Amino acid sequence: MCRSIKKLRGEQPSEDEVREAALQFVRKISGFRQPSRRNTEVFEAAVEEVALASRRLLDAVDRPPREVT
Numbered sequence: 001m002c003r004s005i006k007k008l009r010g011e012q013p014s015e016d017e018v019r020e021a022a023l024q025f026v027r028k029i030s031g032f033r034q035p036s037r038r039n040t041e042v043f044e045a046a047v048e049e050v051a052l053a054s055r056r057l058l059d060a061v062d063r064p065p066r067e068v069t
Contacts (some may be wrong), residue, residue: 009060015051018058022051 008021026046027033035043 009061013058018054021049022047022054025050
């Protein structure tokens with residue numbers, strides 16, 4: 001879908017890298033490269049939500065496996 005989005009899993013991506021990937025995703029699904037002034041607030045909120053969800057996902061999948069005792 002979004003070929004320009006860099007794969008972040010397996011690395012320790014910075015918050016800027018996560019936000020940049022979220023921005024690319026929101027741009028792709030919204031169809032806006034730059035939202036109008038009227039849509040800027042909702043566009044930015046979507047980017048922040050996607051970045052937060054992405055960070056939670058990366059933190060969860062990059063954890064080392066639990067040891068079974």
